[in-house]
Amino acid sequence: MAINLYYYASPATFYQLSGKLIPWFGWSAVILTVIGLYIGFFMAPTDFQQGEAYRIIFIHVPAAWMSMFIYLVMAFWGAIGLAFKTRLSFMMSRALAPTGALFTFIALWTGALWGKPMWGAWWVWDARLTSELILLFLYIGIMALWAAIDDPQRGDRAGALLTLVGAINVPIIYFSVKWWNTLHQGASVSLTKAPSMAKIMLIGMLVMAIAAWLYTIAVALYRVRTLILERERNTDWVKALVEK
Amino acid sequence: MKARHKKLMLIGIALAGIGIIAALVLNAFQSNLVFFFSPTQVAQGEAPTGRAFRIGGLVEAGSVKRQPDGINVKFVVTDTAKSIPVVYQGILPDLFKEGKGVVAEGKLGSDGLFTASQVLAKHDENYMPPEAAHALEQAQKAQETIVK
Numbered sequence: 001m002a003i004n005l006y007y008y009a010s011p012a013t014f015y016q017l018s019g020k021l022i023p024w025f026g027w028s029a030v031i032l033t034v035i036g037l038y039i040g041f042f043m044a045p046t047d048f049q050q051g052e053a054y055r056i057i058f059i060h061v062p063a064a065w066m067s068m069f070i071y072l073v074m075a076f077w078g079a080i081g082l083a084f085k086t087r088l089s090f091m092m093s094r095a096l097a098p099t100g101a102l103f104t105f106i107a108l109w110t111g112a113l114w115g116k117p118m119w120g121a122w123w124v125w126d127a128r129l130t131s132e133l134i135l136l137f138l139y140i141g142i143m144a145l146w147a148a149i150d151d152p153q154r155g156d157r158a159g160a161l162l163t164l165v166g167a168i169n170v171p172i173i174y175f176s177v178k179w180w181n182t183l184h185q186g187a188s189v190s191l192t193k194a195p196s197m198a199k200i201m202l203i204g205m206l207v208m209a210i211a212a213w214l215y216t217i218a219v220a221l222y223r224v225r226t227l228i229l230e231r232e233r234n235t236d237w238v239k240a241l242v243e244k
Numbered sequence: 245m246k247a248r249h250k251k252l253m254l255i256g257i258a259l260a261g262i263g264i265i266a267a268l269v270l271n272a273f274q275s276n277l278v279f280f281f282s283p284t285q286v287a288q289g290e291a292p293t294g295r296a297f298r299i300g301g302l303v304e305a306g307s308v309k310r311q312p313d314g315i316n317v318k319f320v321v322t323d324t325a326k327s328i329p330v331v332y333q334g335i336l337p338d339l340f341k342e343g344k345g346v347v348a349e350g351k352l353g354s355d356g357l358f359t360a361s362q363v364l365a366k367h368d369e370n371y372m373p374p375e376a377a378h379a380l381e382q383a384q385k386a387q388e389t390i391v392k
Contacts, residue, residue, distance in 0.1 A: 045373035117338060120337030180279065
């Protein structure tokens with residue numbers, strides 16, 4: 001491969017690169033959110049059994065997907081960091097956690113708002129809802145652990161370890177509706193079968209999901225830049241940057 | 245073997261270990277992780293006796309009867325093999341319909357009547373416009389008449 005990955009693993013070069021990328025990701029996230037919401041609220045038809053209330057799906061499902069996916073990415077960076085001792089990997093992991101927690105919270109909150117009119121309850125202790133709540137606690141626990149350890153290197157390793165142990169929860173969330181009978185319905189969209197929703201609804205949901213991805217990348221890069229500056233504050237390139 | 249590869253393998257082994265432990269624990273708690281029991285499971289004595297539990301299935305078509313007192317409603321929960329009559333006092337969710345999914349929490353009396361304290365609607369993962377649902381229904385009916 002022509003691109004040297006180690007070159008971009010250096011915080012100094014990554015700082016420059018990410019600075020250029022953030023506006024692109026940020027603005028495309030905004031544009032896709034507007035398009036996705038327009039499709040979801042104005043173009044998608046009413047559902048045959050849930051009426052208009054189903055439209056919360058355009059926020060609920062992308063948020064729930066992101067809550068699980070971000071966790072896996074965090075665990076990936078944690079494992080890479082532990083194995084290769086790359087500073088940037090840990091910083092990536094730290095930068096993603098708040099956004100993951102945010103999406104988990106949104107998934108739970110919109111789920112409650114959806115559950116009350118459809119199921120008849122804000123909350124039930126079924127396997128899907130409970131495991132998603134555990135995910136929120138994991139995010140909060142990992143962030144608290146990082147905040148509690150003053151030494152960045154030690155904090156990085158401890159947080160990465162907790163992230164990896166907690167990763168077992170993600171398949172449990174995803175397959176909970178298959179393994180056990182739950183009040184939560186099964187997946188409408190999965191890799192193994194054709195999606196069980198009208199095409200325009202599906203498009204709206206996927207556009208929102210892509211927008212959530214782009215948003216996540218933009219804010220994670222922003223946070224990583226802040227972390228880089230904080231940790232590299234004694235290096236010449238940061239000093240030169242500040243003096244500019 | 246390089247040190248970092250050794251470490252990566254160690255992480256892999258540790259994760260596999262956690263996975264196995266989780267699988268065993270979840271397997272041990274299997275019966276507590278189910279949200280509801282089907283009427284067949286209840287008939288086979290798998291549901292707990294003497295305490296409240298949930299039953300789940302479909303509301304049998306034509307079984308919903310509002311009682312003359314105007315407060316109680318009776319219906320039958322079925323999984324097409326077995327069925328359980330349910331009596332409930334309270335507001336039913338909007339999606340509660342004959343032929344649709346339902347989960348009821350309550351106690352099973354010795355007379356086989358399930359007294360529910362809460363009734364929840366369970367909907368499926370299909371989303372489509374009403375016209376599509378109507379067309380699907382028509383197609384299904386047509387198919388049934390051909391089979392007959």
